[in-house]
Amino acid sequence: MATEPPFFEKYKAIFQSSADEKEKSTMVDVFEEIELPLIDLGHLNLGPFERRECIETMARAAAEWGFFQIVNHGIPEELLDRLNQEQVKVFQQPFGKKSEDKFLNLSAQSYRWGNPLATSLRNLSWSETLHLSLKDISKMDEYNNLSPRLPLQPAAYVVATMSLCHVSLPMCLISNHKTNGMITQEPFCLARSTIEEYAAEANVLAQRLAEHLAQNLGIRAGYFRENCSPSSCSLRMNRYPPCPYSSIKFGIVPHTDTDFLTIVSQDQVGGLQLKRNGRWVSVKPNPKALVVNIGDFYQALSNGKYKSLTHRVIANRESERYSAAYFYCPTYETVIESCSKPSLYRRFSFKEYREQIRKDVKATGDKVGLSRFLW
Numbered sequence: 001m002a003t004e005p006p007f008f009e010k011y012k013a014i015f016q017s018s019a020d021e022k023e024k025s026t027m028v029d030v031f032e033e034i035e036l037p038l039i040d041l042g043h044l045n046l047g048p049f050e051r052r053e054c055i056e057t058m059a060r061a062a063a064e065w066g067f068f069q070i071v072n073h074g075i076p077e078e079l080l081d082r083l084n085q086e087q088v089k090v091f092q093q094p095f096g097k098k099s100e101d102k103f104l105n106l107s108a109q110s111y112r113w114g115n116p117l118a119t120s121l122r123n124l125s126w127s128e129t130l131h132l133s134l135k136d137i138s139k140m141d142e143y144n145n146l147s148p149r150l151p152l153q154p155a156a157y158v159v160a161t162m163s164l165c166h167v168s169l170p171m172c173l174i175s176n177h178k179t180n181g182m183i184t185q186e187p188f189c190l191a192r193s194t195i196e197e198y199a200a201e202a203n204v205l206a207q208r209l210a211e212h213l214a215q216n217l218g219i220r221a222g223y224f225r226e227n228c229s230p231s232s233c234s235l236r237m238n239r240y241p242p243c244p245y246s247s248i249k250f251g252i253v254p255h256t257d258t259d260f261l262t263i264v265s266q267d268q269v270g271g272l273q274l275k276r277n278g279r280w281v282s283v284k285p286n287p288k289a290l291v292v293n294i295g296d297f298y299q300a301l302s303n304g305k306y307k308s309l310t311h312r313v314i315a316n317r318e319s320e321r322y323s324a325a326y327f328y329c330p331t332y333e334t335v336i337e338s339c340s341k342p343s344l345y346r347r348f349s350f351k352e353y354r355e356q357i358r359k360d361v362k363a364t365g366d367k368v369g370l371s372r373f374l375w
Ligand SMILES: C=C1C[C@]23C[C@@]1(O)CC[C@H]2[C@@]12CC[C@H](O)[C@@](C)(C(=O)O1)[C@H]2[C@@H]3C(=O)O
Pocket: 115, 236, 253, 254, 255, 256, 257, 258, 357, 361, 365, 366, 367
């Protein structure tokens, strides 16, 4: 079996379990491919008519689709490329490193392979993630200042050289590279600043989008600024390795997002699917655009007008896929209350919601979500 992903004994048991035979046989792998509504945010600056039309189109997409894609969003393409490069570097590290306590000085559980609470193929995610809060990002070890870069050499030679030179070894994570059949090692240099820069830009964009979407709902100006800040949000970097097991369906299991809205940058590989009008459809990837989706809190706040759609990522046999999701969340104490009456949902705080998810995932392997908070 492949050395990657780490094939935990537990996963093996799930995989081989005969109780899953029924689930294996229900695998359907032909899906209609759709293009998400495309919103050009450049129109916001053209004039009052174009601006109003752009906001209305966005609100319609949030209500009818729960998902849309945006271009001219203000996040430089060059920054998105750098983020992707950092992400690739992080995930290239050996599993042993990534799963160490204090990997990059992060809090426990920031790095995860799959979902440790999976109980069956139905809730097993074939992906690895690095989930970062802003606090995590600011404390992250930065391996930026290592110089000079070591020349490519046979591994033993590099290790010997490094122990002789004055590079601070504990600061240095080593990754393996195969070059012309020769295993070499080089320092892993992480540019924390790129991740910080991206999180800051994504936060500005998320707030703008949330405010535009609030305009026709009577939500007071300042609502998002007062309740959300970069430190209440998080960035989740996902890597979906090729999956050699045809009975494993999901790169990430079906779920709705626990936030107001999510901004996702994804590569050209594809695999994201949404459940639209009861049917799963595949989203045509557009690496030039960012995907935006409404989360549970905006569905509750808008009293059901905007839709937090169930979505998933399908495991891919051949290709590896990367994505990065920025979750625009309020502080834990924020109470979410519908903007109109009669409200579909009872008032709840983010803290209450999170605790309910934790309980449900522990008990059943699944997040139940908003339906728990219906009146
Ligand atoms: C196993 C799970 C973790 C998760 C809830 C779930 O049942 C399925 C999806 C996961 C996800 C993805 C988006 C958000 O990061 C998240 C907080 C959510 O609402 O659904 C996570 C959940 C989690 O990590 O607890």
